[in-house]
Amino acid sequence: MKARTGYSTSLKQEFLKKWIKGIRIYSNFKKDMNILERKKAIKLSADLAIASTRNASTRWSRTLTANISKNETNKIFVEQIFSDSEVIKKEAPSRLMARSNRIASKKIWRRSHITQIKARKMGPYAVKARSIAKKLVKNRTKVLKSLVPGGENMDGISLIKETLDYIVSLRVQVDVMRRLASAAENSTRSL
């Protein structure tokens, strides 16, 4: 437990520093932002910071950084924050697509074949229940893929792994932001 706490603490520290640095840079870029711009700046820096804590080792962090860098104005911002080349371009999806197409057709055959076999073996109701469950899982997997950045082309196992990592990072992000928000609120309130 100690180790885990220590790790998350250092993670929070790292995130905080990067985040604040990003905010500062952003605010130096644009003075007098309105509230929406500020919010966007805050969120952007937070996302960049939390993605950079992973050092591009996970797919979601790479995707997140890449998505942010797509915007030209953000790109400059990003590059300034990360002078070290952490920004890694997203993988070319073409390779995965080709593979998936090839495999998909085989899967279709196999699926139908297996359904027949199972129907013979297990009886119709069990097969139906199972297929319903599978549909459920599949739909939810699709939703999860849309939630986790970069999850589109991943298979189930890696998706769950990425989700794990993403959840941890999100928690760190939320925790630090909440603390900062309450601290800032306390300070302004007591003024």
Place this chain on the structure above:
Amino acid sequence: MDIAGKDATIEPEKGNENPVNYCATNMSSDWPLNDNYLPNTSVGMIPRGNSIMESSACSSAPMVDSFCPLIWDQPVSEQNRGYCHVNIQNNARTSDSFGPSAGTGWIPDTMLRDDMFLPTVQGMVPQSLPQLPSDSGFIERAARFSCFSGGNFGDMMNPFSVPEYLNSYSGMLASVQGQHEVFAGDGTKLNTTESSKEASLPLVYGTEGSPLKNEKMRECLPCSREEAQQGVCTLANDSDEAEFSSRGDQEELEGSPRESSGKGVESKKRKGTEQSTALNVNNRALKPSAKTAKDDAEIQNKDDLNPTTSKPSGKHGKKGLQWPDLPKEEYIRVRARRGQATNSHSLAERLRRERISERMKFLQDLVPGCSKITGKAVMLDEIINYVQSLQRQVEFLSMKLATVNPWLNFSIEGLLTKDIFQSRIGSSSSLGFPPDVTIPYPPPHQTPPGLIQPDLSSLANSSNALRRSINSPFTPAFRESTSQAPSMWEDELHNVVQMGISSSAHLSSQDLSGSLPPRHIKAEP
């Protein structure tokens, strides 16, 4: 192919709870936990004679140790359940759970389900298997087993005629490696030369009269690197052959029968069969079934095509998810269970399902309130909700921060204060910033003076606020620490201002962590 129809589904991780038989709660769900062999199921030993060794314990080393010698005396029952493939992660657990149960020496019949495999005590092996080489040699071989070339499925010998040797084998393997491995390929190799093996194998155990059904298959499946810690073997034929060649004397015993097997197996397969025959030493009655023979041929063909793609081809059956291109060197051997399809596809799918369920368990710990949920669909639902809620929280908090601080000049100081509050109040895992940390910063850059004003004012305000709040009556322990704090605030304030001013202020983690004085306040749960 899954044993969803069977009621004994075992969850590998639940060993300590003595899950003799887990009924899959969601049989319809695509989460065949029963696929994992359950090392921790308290596999009892089968009493006497024929019946039984149906329950196949996981071949975990710990299980082997605690196993009762009775097992060996009993002939292997015909109902070979097959092995639960070794679940790598369950090693520790199986050992724990196995100890008590193994002591009895009786396998409850309920345990005799598909995925149970009796672990065999190492010590027992030599007793009942005179032909067996010394345990060490066997273990060594078992240790190499993880590197089976994939795809030689087919006629898996009846695992339960085999269970004895399998048990010992698995046990030894586990003992050697301290890790579960999925056995694959052994069976396939065995199957190829089953007929010849039977004649030549000097199996000691009395095999059951009923013909063994080759329902189990061992297949080498590529495993992800992280999961195949020790037992990962390279799929490459070379590696297999190397391993095989390094086998002990047992291989030689089998060597000739293997070689004489009628099938035109590739060299690697031959070597694989050698390995498997080593296992088969204990296994007396390996009878290839027509089905397994056919499967074996099929698998051989597959292997012929492309050994490295045997795994991907096996994954075709996956529903809607793709198997990643696993590194070719790493494979996990999977043993099919009784009543399951034994081709490579199903085994690969089973392995994949196990992996998914493993990871789901991690997620269960992470996502609050998911400890009781069993079932992929529900778990996924919870995960989705949680991720969505976290993302929404981030949005909300960023908006809040935007409103609270119009200048976007957040300071470390504010966070430190917050940290103090948290730590004093005893909340969990503080940020770790001590109140009296001195942050060395690079000299400030030249900035327009106008910019300094708002920073200073806000910082001054915040620091005053902080100081006031610090000096408020909190616990005395808090106060004694804060007595030092105010003197540091000025320094900090300057530092922070400098930090705020310089746009390129580089906050290095080393600075911060290095500057943490030993007396910092930190509440670590």
